Amino acid sequence: MYTNSYELKAGVGILKKDFFKSLHFQVFASIIIGILVGYLYPSVGESMKPLGDAFIKLIKMIIGPIIFCTIVCGIAGMGDMKKVGRVGGKALLYFEAVTTSSLFFGIFLVNWLQPGVGMNVDASTLDSASVAMYTTGAQTHTVGEFFMNIIPNTVVDGFAKGEILQILLFSVMFGWALSKFGDKGKMLLGVIGDVSHVFFGIVDLIMRLAPIGTFGAMAFTIGKYGIASLGPLMKLLGTFYFACFLFIVLVVWPIAKWAGISFTKYIAYFKEELLVVFGTASSESVLPRMMEKLERVGCSKSIVGLVIPTGYSFNLDGTSIYLTVAAIFLAQATNTNLTFMQQFTIIAVLLLTSKGASGVTGSGFIVLAATLSTIPSIPVGALALIFGVDRFMTQGRALTNLIGNGIATFVVAKWENELDVEKLKQVMYEHKEPEIEPAHIA
Numbered sequence: 001m002y003t004n005s006y007e008l009k010a011g012v013g014i015l016k017k018d019f020f021k022s023l024h025f026q027v028f029a030s031i032i033i034g035i036l037v038g039y040l041y042p043s044v045g046e047s048m049k050p051l052g053d054a055f056i057k058l059i060k061m062i063i064g065p066i067i068f069c070t071i072v073c074g075i076a077g078m079g080d081m082k083k084v085g086r087v088g089g090k091a092l093l094y095f096e097a098v099t100t101s102s103l104f105f106g107i108f109l110v111n112w113l114q115p116g117v118g119m120n121v122d123a124s125t126l127d128s129a130s131v132a133m134y135t136t137g138a139q140t141h142t143v144g145e146f147f148m149n150i151i152p153n154t155v156v157d158g159f160a161k162g163e164i165l166q167i168l169l170f171s172v173m174f175g176w177a178l179s180k181f182g183d184k185g186k187m188l189l190g191v192i193g194d195v196s197h198v199f200f201g202i203v204d205l206i207m208r209l210a211p212i213g214t215f216g217a218m219a220f221t222i223g224k225y226g227i228a229s230l231g232p233l234m235k236l237l238g239t240f241y242f243a244c245f246l247f248i249v250l251v252v253w254p255i256a257k258w259a260g261i262s263f264t265k266y267i268a269y270f271k272e273e274l275l276v277v278f279g280t281a282s283s284e285s286v287l288p289r290m291m292e293k294l295e296r297v298g299c300s301k302s303i304v305g306l307v308i309p310t311g312y313s314f315n316l317d318g319t320s321i322y323l324t325v326a327a328i329f330l331a332q333a334t335n336t337n338l339t340f341m342q343q344f345t346i347i348a349v350l351l352l353t354s355k356g357a358s359g360v361t362g363s364g365f366i367v368l369a370a371t372l373s374t375i376p377s378i379p380v381g382a383l384a385l386i387f388g389v390d391r392f393m394t395q396g397r398a399l400t401n402l403i404g405n406g407i408a409t410f411v412v413a414k415w416e417n418e419l420d421v422e423k424l425k426q427v428m429y430e431h432k433e434p435e436i437e438p439a440h441i442a
Contacts, residue, residue, distance in 0.1 A: 023207065023208075023210060023211075023272045024271045024272040024275055026210075026211040027210055027211050027214050027272060027275040027276055027279060028275055029211070030210075030211035030212070030214045030215035030218070030279065031214055031215070031218050031275065031278065031279045033215055033219075034048070034214065034215040034216070034217070034218030034219040034222065034279070035218055035219075035222050037215075037219045037222075037223070038218065038219040038220065038221065038222025038223035038224075039222050039223075039226075039227060041223070042222075042223040042224075042226065043223065044219070044223065045219035045220060045222055045223020045224070046219075046220055046223040046224045047220075047223075048215065048216040048217075048219040048220050048223070049216060049217075049220040049224075050216065051212055051213060051215065051216025051217070051219075052213050052214070052215075052216035052217025052218075052220060052279075052280055053216075053217075054213070054216075055206075055209055055210065055212065055213025055214075055216070055217075055280065055285065056213065056217075056280055056282055056284070056285050058206045058209070059203075059206060059284065059285050059286075059287070059288065060162050060284060062199055062202055062203055062206065062288055063162060063164070063167075063284065063287055063288060064158070064159040064162060064167050065159070065195075065199050066196065066199045066200070066203070066287075066288045066291065067164065067167050067168065067171060067291075067305070067309050068159075068167060068170070068171045068174070069192050069193070069195055069196035069199060070196060070291055070301060070304065070305035071168065071171035071172060071175055071302075071305040071306065071309070072171055072174050072175040072178060072189075072192055073175075073189065073192055073193050073196060073301055073305075074175070074300070074301040074302030074303075074304070074305040074306070075171075075172060075175030075176060075178075075179060075302060075305075076175045076178040076179045076185060076189050083302075083416075084172065084175075084176070084302075084306070086416075087302070087303060087306050087307075087412060087416055088306055088310070090412055090415055090416070091306060091307045091310055091311070091314075091408070091412050092310070092314060094315075094408055094411060094412065095310070095311060095314040095315040095408065096314075098251070098252075098255075098315065098317060098404065098408070099314070099315060099316065099317060099320045099351075100351065101251060102247055102251070102317040102318075102320040102321050103320045103321075103323075103324050103347050103350055103351065104347065105243060105246070105247050105251070105321060106243050106247075106320065106321035106322070106323070106324030106325045107324040107325075107328060107343060107346070107347060109239060109242065109243040109246070109325070110239055110243070110324065110325045110328040110329060110332075111328060111343075113235075113239045113242075114332055115235035115236045115238070115239040115329055115332070116235075116236065116328075116329040116330065116331070116332030116333035117332045119332070119333040149163070149165070149166070150165045150166060150169055151166070151169065152166040152169070152170065155170060158170060164309050164312055164313060165309075165310075165313050167309070168309045168310060171305075172306075199288075200288070200292050203288040203289060203292065207276075207289060210272075210276050210279075210285075213276075213279070213280055213285070214275070214276055214278075214279025214280055215279070217279055217280045217281060218279050221281070221391050221392070225389070225391055225392070233385075233386065233389045236325070236326075236329050236386065236389065237389060237392060237393065239325055239329070240321065240322060240325045240326075240393050240396060241396050243321050243325055244318055244321055244396050244397070244399075244400045247317065247321060247400065248400065248403060252317070252403060252404055252407055255407055255411060256407050256410070258411075259407070259410045259411045259414045259419075260414065260419075260421065260424075261407065261410050261424075261428075262428070262429065265428050265429055266406065266407070266428070267403075269293070269297065269427075269428045270290070270293065270402075270406060272289075273286040273289055273290060273293070273402065274399060274402065274403075277395075277398050277399055277402050278395050278398075278399055281391060281394040281395045281398055282394075282398060283312070283398040283399075283401045283402045283405075284312070286402065287308065287309075287312065290308060290402070290405070290406060291304050291305070291308050294308065294406065294409050294410075296427060297423065297424055297427045297428050298413075298419055298420035298421065298422075298423035298424040298427065299409050299410065299413040299418070299419060299420075300413060300416075300418035300419075300420075302418070303409060303412055303413045303416060303418050304409055304413075307405075307408055307409045307412050307413075308405060308409055311404075311405040311408050311409070312401075312405065315401070315404055315405055315408055316397075316401050316404075317400050317401060317404040318396060318397030318398065318399065318400025318401045318404070319367070319397045319401060320350065321397065321400065322368075322393055322396070322397045323350050323367060323368055323371060324346065324347065324350065326368055326386060326393075327346055327350075327368065327371060327372060327378065328343070328346075329386070330372070330378055330379075330382040330383070330385065330386070331377070331378050333382065333385060334378070334379060334382050336377050336378050336379075338377065338378075342377060346371065349371050350371055365383070365387075365390050368383065369383055
């Protein structure tokens with residue numbers, strides 16, 4: 001009896017030790033500590049910004065090579081460009097359907113809850129200088145510029161600037177060309193595959209710094225903008241987060257169920273990535289990790305390589321909700337009456353402009369400025385009204401984007417019959433990790 005009791009206590013001790021050493025606990029704790037530091041010592045919290053920026057830069061440093069290796073291995077290994085086109089077409093069709101529904105979702109809720117009604121803000125009295133950088137950037141954010149920007153100036157230009165769509169384009173072309181070499185290209189394909197393992201090993205190393213990065217980002221956000229700044233705009237924040245929550249529950253969850261994915265298990269499996277995104281307010285901070293874990297859970301390499309990078313530009317559900325909610329809120333706050341046709345125009349414009357908003361913090365604000373510039377009725381200077389709370393909404397849209405892109409990968413994988421259901425059950429449901437190369441072990 002004594003031995004059994006001793007063994008039980010020892011087992012509990014090991015579990016506690018493992019829990020405190022786990023990445024999700026460390027990230028969660030760093031978020032709480034960051035909030036406290038930013039709230040109690042604002043100047044100290046604001047000075048922590050380099051910690052968050054450094055972590056995101058480290059991740060962005062490795063994104064390009066990982067996307068290149070994953071896509072090249074997937075396409076060259078597949079050897080069927082018709083299939084690549086089919087998968088890409090299905091992914092874009094899915095993206096367009098879901099993001100369009102998110103736009104209508106956002107505009108319906110903001111009209112229903114009317115968070116800006118009664119504020120009676122005179123846009124001419126707002127400090128438009130604080131958003132001048134974003135409105136200037138919005139002037140070049142046109143549809144033509146977006147499509148031209150997909151083509152890099154040189155092969156290395158996309159990698160140097162971290163432009164995901166440029167890297168995606170070159171990777172698809174490289175993978176297609178390599179597939180034409182047949183047996184001659186197998187040696188190079190093997191080398192690229194081995195190199196990808198090294199890159200994922202680097203990701204595992206960088207992710208150990210995630211608690212430091214999330215602490216710095218959260219301390220800076222609270223220290224610079226302050227929790228008190230949320231007061232006047234709590235209705236806007238509440239409407240936005242409520243819209244994201246309802247969209248996930250009423251749209252994304254049923255889609256996951258159709259794909260045979262338990263949504264609660266899905267959230268549990270990606271809990272570390274979700275916490276990192278919440279802390280850093282950037283979905284790009286976990287892009288390589290998402291690709292690795294999606295492959296590990298049963299999605300084929302080619303599906304992951306095509307869907308996830310493309311989704312980061314074309315499947316931004318949270319950003320779409322934010323754009324509609326923020327645009328209509330500003331109209332309500334400045335007593336700008338919008339007709340049904342004007343609101344429909346906003347949705348039509350956002351169907352194009354929202355595709356240019358990547359996972360980087362602040363990009364959504366530029367797209368919002370570009371959208372408002374096409375609707376003269378809403379003063380662009382009104383952006384200054386929400387500038388202080390935009391960072392807090394960035395976290396919500398980044399989380400929604402991440403959840404949506406993960407589910408999209410499962411949907412396309414099932415659509416193509418390239419979802420290993422047994423592996424999915426083993427890893428996500430039974431928590432039994434498959435045998436992987438040493439470079440993948442955190």
